[in-house]
Amino acid sequence: MRFPVAVVSPWKPAVSWSRRRVSAAPVELSSGRLELHGHARAPGCWLRFETSRTGEMWPGEGASGGELRTVEPLEYYRRFLKENCRPDGRELGEFRTTTVNIGSITTADGSALVKFGNTTVICGVKAELATPTEDSANKGYIVPNVELPSLCSPRFRSGPPGEEAQAASQFIADVIENSQIIEKEDLCIANGKLVWVLYCDIICMDYDGNLLDASAFALLAALKNVQLPSVIISEETGLSEVNFKQKNPLMIRKHPVATSFAIFDDTLLIVDPNAEEEDLATGTVTVVTDEEDRLCSVHKPGGSPLTGAKLQDCITRAITRQREVKKLIDKVINSIKPK
Amino acid sequence: MGERAAAPPAGRHQWEAAVLQEAKMAAGSGCCLRPFSCELGLLSRPDGSAAFLQGDTSVLAALYGPAEAKGNRELPERAALEVLLRPKVGLPGVGERSREQLLRQTCEAVLLGRLHPRCSVSLVLQVLGDSGSLLSCCLNAACMGLLDAGLPLASLFCGVTCALHPDGSLVLDPSTRQEQEARALLTFAIDSAERKVLMASTKGTCSVEEMQQCIAAAQSAADTIFQFYRDSIRRRYSKS
Numbered sequence: 001m002r003f004p005v006a007v008v009s010p011w012k013p014a015v016s017w018s019r020r021r022v023s024a025a026p027v028e029l030s031s032g033r034l035e036l037h038g039h040a041r042a043p044g045c046w047l048r049f050e051t052s053r054t055g056e057m058w059p060g061e062g063a064s065g066g067e068l069r070t071v072e073p074l075e076y077y078r079r080f081l082k083e084n085c086r087p088d089g090r091e092l093g094e095f096r097t098t099t100v101n102i103g104s105i106t107t108a109d110g111s112a113l114v115k116f117g118n119t120t121v122i123c124g125v126k127a128e129l130a131t132p133t134e135d136s137a138n139k140g141y142i143v144p145n146v147e148l149p150s151l152c153s154p155r156f157r158s159g160p161p162g163e164e165a166q167a168a169s170q171f172i173a174d175v176i177e178n179s180q181i182i183e184k185e186d187l188c189i190a191n192g193k194l195v196w197v198l199y200c201d202i203i204c205m206d207y208d209g210n211l212l213d214a215s216a217f218a219l220l221a222a223l224k225n226v227q228l229p230s231v232i233i234s235e236e237t238g239l240s241e242v243n244f245k246q247k248n249p250l251m252i253r254k255h256p257v258a259t260s261f262a263i264f265d266d267t268l269l270i271v272d273p274n275a276e277e278e279d280l281a282t283g284t285v286t287v288v289t290d291e292e293d294r295l296c297s298v299h300k301p302g303g304s305p306l307t308g309a310k311l312q313d314c315i316t317r318a319i320t321r322q323r324e325v326k327k328l329i330d331k332v333i334n335s336i337k338p339k
Numbered sequence: 340m341g342e343r344a345a346a347p348p349a350g351r352h353q354w355e356a357a358v359l360q361e362a363k364m365a366a367g368s369g370c371c372l373r374p375f376s377c378e379l380g381l382l383s384r385p386d387g388s389a390a391f392l393q394g395d396t397s398v399l400a401a402l403y404g405p406a407e408a409k410g411n412r413e414l415p416e417r418a419a420l421e422v423l424l425r426p427k428v429g430l431p432g433v434g435e436r437s438r439e440q441l442l443r444q445t446c447e448a449v450l451l452g453r454l455h456p457r458c459s460v461s462l463v464l465q466v467l468g469d470s471g472s473l474l475s476c477c478l479n480a481a482c483m484g485l486l487d488a489g490l491p492l493a494s495l496f497c498g499v500t501c502a503l504h505p506d507g508s509l510v511l512d513p514s515t516r517q518e519q520e521a522r523a524l525l526t527f528a529i530d531s532a533e534r535k536v537l538m539a540s541t542k543g544t545c546s547v548e549e550m551q552q553c554i555a556a557a558q559s560a561a562d563t564i565f566q567f568y569r570d571s572i573r574r575r576y577s578k579s
Contacts, residue, residue, distance in 0.1 A: 170437035178543050294544045302444025305535030308554045
């Protein structure tokens with residue numbers, strides 16, 4: 001079975017060819033799938049990873065590039081940042097290739113797999129029935145959980161969730177709460193008796209930086225994919241009957257999109273940092289915006305201080321990114337063949 | 340550690356500073372901070388301790404460090420900072436862990452950790468009362484605790500919370516009721532060197548202009564708070 005996949009080519013200004021590997025506009029095929037055709041190097045391949053190899057960008061450096069990278073990684077990065085680019089060939093304001101695959105987990109009510117370069121995050125949404133609390137009798141629940149299993153990176157050990165996973169879970173819960181992505185009243189089936197609970201499990205499978213953006217994106221895509229079966233409470237018995245044949249999609253009111261920046265040397269802001277850049281950075285900022293250009297969240301957990309003007313730059317870039325992501329999600333959702 | 344042979348006498352220094360600050364906003368509405376109070380050096384075992392009160396919200400901070408770092412916590416180039424936040428009631432949950440991360444990275448940005456490599460600094464915060472603006476009270480208590488412990492800092496920082504009401508008005512240092520009525524709550528940590536934003540955490544949605552207004556209000560409120568820090572420290576060290 002073919003699952004719809006869409007790839008957005010990264011936002012990039014004109015740059016000389018020596019720094020680019022593959023670049024082309026997505027080509028739409030008659031079947032409704034979108035593929036990214038590379039140039040002669042890799043024809044027909046639709047998954048593309050920007051692997052950063054040492055010394056490749058700067059032919060003159062050769063072996064010394066590799067040594068410098070291990071011994072003095074910050075100095076190595078500074079040389080690239082001076083030329084306004086990064087070792088993997090991206091501009092400072094450029095995102096990695098974003099790939100999204102919706103509906104791949106058939107046992108979940110909604111699912112999405114998102115890749116930002118190497119960072120891979122999968123979100124599965126399961127809907128269950130529950131009784132609401134007394135004070136919010138007509139509100140359902142959305143329970144997000146971000147897991148960073150030890151398979152995604154050597155920095156995470158197996159066992160209870162560490163600080164990063166818990167902070168990410170709290171961030172996702174805040175995004176859901178702040179942006180009102182779903183009205184909890186929409187999850188109510190019978191006032192005071194029965195409501196839906198949406199368990200959103202976000203699991204990182206490959207950690208290469210920028211976890212928060214990928215998680216928020218995966219959550220949004222999975223929620224758009226959710227199909228809730230209709231539930232009727234029969235009059236006679238008072239029990240609920242679930243009709244799996246008749247499914248309705250969720251009403252998504254807002255589309256919040258997160259954009260993360262890493263701060264280098266207290267002054268430079270780079271977008272979509274990978275794991276190496278995150279380790280070298282002196283701070284991070286994550287801005288979440290929705291389609292009305294309103295700020296759902298500005299998350300700056302410490303790090304180098306920023307002026308109001310620099311924060312404004314981040315917000316402007318985040319607004320542009322929100323448009324790109326919204327277009328991508330709409331394209332993918334529309335390309336799903338109705339069952 | 341506890342090497343305080345020539346320590347000042349064990350008495351406490353307590354004073355109140357009722358500080359009311361009006362920050363005139365572009366919208367013209369006045370903003371006030373609740374009365375502050377601070378107590379330094381009130382605990383005998385930690386290397387530094389501070390209790391910070393903002394209205395009825397109070398947080399007690401205790402600092403241990405620089406001390407020997409255990410096992411894998413040791414960092415070869417700088418001190419390892421660990422923050423523990425204990426809520427008033429119940430066990431720490433995911434929300435507390437998220438706040439610990441915010442506090443830790445804020446303190447790490449100002450602490451000159453490179454002067455104490457392979458050491459650990461532990462900051463323990465206990466919430467004694469919560470009636471609004473809890474995160475900014477924690478930030479203020481943490482900064483006062485760092486000062487009391489005598490750790491080397493690049494600059495000071497202070498926490499300010501702004502609440503945006505549905506009618507567009509801005510309230511600084513909101514109480515619990517004002518927080519519940521607000522449609523957006525923004526907490527900033529402002530540094531003392533250039534009044535830049537060290538930490539930002541928001542709840543609810545707001546427009547970009549409103550956020551910039553809140554930053555401006557927080558920066559002007561920060562002046563008052565830093566003056567209060569200065570007065571507190573001056574009073575503490577002048578008697579001993």
